Structure formats: structure tokens, C-alpha cells
Amino acid sequence: MKEPLVPVVPMSHTAHIRSHRKPRRSATSSIAVRAGVAGGVLSMAAAGASASASAAEPVTQTIELPTLTADLSAQVAQSAAATQQAAANYELRAERDAAAAKAAAEAKKDLAAAKKAEARKKAAEAARKAAAERATRSAERSTLSASASTSTSVSAPASGSVATVIAFLKAQVGDAYVMGATGPNAWDCSSLVQAAYKQVGVDLPRVSQDQSMAGTDVPLSSVQVGDILYWGGKGSAYHVGVYIGDGQYLDAANPSKGVVIQDLSGYPASGAVRVL
Secondary structure: OOOOOOOOOOOOOOOOOHHOOOOOOOOHHHHHHHHHHHHHHHHHHHHHHHHHHHHHHHOOOOOOOOOOOOHHHHHHHHHHHHHHHHHHHHHHHHHHHHHHHHHHHHHHHHHHHHHHHHHHHEEEEEEEEHHHHHHHHHHHHHHHHHHHOOOOOOOOOOOOOOHHHHHHHHOOOOOOOOOOOOOOOOEEEHHHHHHHHHHHOOOOOOOHHHHHOOOOOHHHOOOOOOOOOEEEEOOOEEEEEEEEEEOOEEEEEEOOOOEEEHHHHHHOOEEEEEEO
């Protein structure tokens, strides 16, 4: 019995080498790849269309507010009432602050007015006192002038002449010192001495240098009430005053002191002359 014949297919001379064999393509894989590519393209096209539509037509979303309940309405009403009350309280405080500021300003104004009134009252009182003092001095000077008119001559002065001179001098205490002034309310040192002795009829020179040369020289250890004291050299004295007793003298001292009574020990004189 003969064996069946098997057809022989000629092969390439490199077919026995595995790497030289061409792989077979699966029809199913090829179809799947093509379907995937097509699907991706369609998806991209759909996404692009959707984006274009979104850009062209904005989407509006409506949010519904919840319906106010009775409790929420009550809370809103209470909040509004509290706000109203706070505003009323603030307005009341503002009114009170304004009233307090106005009252303080009026009190300050009243105080200033009271101070001005008190100052005017003091000034008026000082003016009345000054006027009374001037009137008293004028009366004393009139009395002294009347007494001097009845006194005796210079060569034989009455026993009351020294007292008259001292009284006149003391009546000028407190007057101002002004260089060159001759009274009745301002003097320099020599004009005051000259005026005092004129009350009893003694005519003295006007300036201190010449007054230091008048009368009789008296040692300072033997000086008496009514003697003229001088400071500086005899004939060149720069200041004069009158001794009034108890180690004191009266003079028109300087612009800061005016007419005053001073202790001789504090400012010893250079010499003395006696004209009464």
C-alpha cells in the first residue's frame, strides 16, 4: 500500500532563521487601532465644540434664597431695634457732651469776667488810696508853708524851724527820684534839701557841691537833727541828705528807692554842715 503524498512548499533559504521571519498581522488588532484613533478624534471634536459653545453662551446659575421664617424675621427686627437704640444713645451722649462743653465755656467766661471785675475793683481802690495820700501830702505841705511864712529870719530861726524841715522831708517819703526834678512829687537829692530848708526861709544853692560849702562844718561825731550830710569831698560832693536823729538820715536816694529814710551806718557820710 502506497503512503499518501504530502505537498511540499518551497521555503526561502533563510526561513529556518527565526529573526528573518515576518510576523503575521492580526486583523482584529488592526481594526481596534483604527477604531481607537477614530474615537479619539471624535472625542476631541466634541470637546472643542463644547468649549466653543461655552465661550459663546455664558451659563447662568440661579440660587434660590431660603424663605424667611418667623424666627429669622424676629431676629432681624430685634437687630434693627438694637441698632436704632444704639444710635439714639450715641445721639444722647453727643448732646450731653455738647451741653457740658458749653457749660464749661460759659463758666470759664464768667470766671474771666469776675477776675477782670476784681482787677478793676483793686485798681480803683489803689487809685482812691493814692488820691487820698496825695491830698494828705498837699494838706501837710500847705500847713508847712503857712508855718514857714510866720517864721523868723534865717539869722535867727525859730526853735520850731528844724521840726518844720524834718516834717516837710518826712511828708515826701515815697516820692520818686528823678534827676533834675524839683517837686512836688519827684526830686533829686539836692532839690529835696533845698525845698526843705526853703520852708523855714533858708535859701540854699541848687546843687550838692555848693550845698556842702554852705553853713558851718560839723564833725560827724557831733551831728544834730537838721544838719546837712554830704558824700564826697567838700565842694565836690555828689550826694546830700538830712540827718533826722537816731542814726538815720532822709534823702532822695536813687531811681530805684526814691525818697527814703536810711541808716547812716549802712552808708556813712563824708561830712556835715549846719545851716540852722
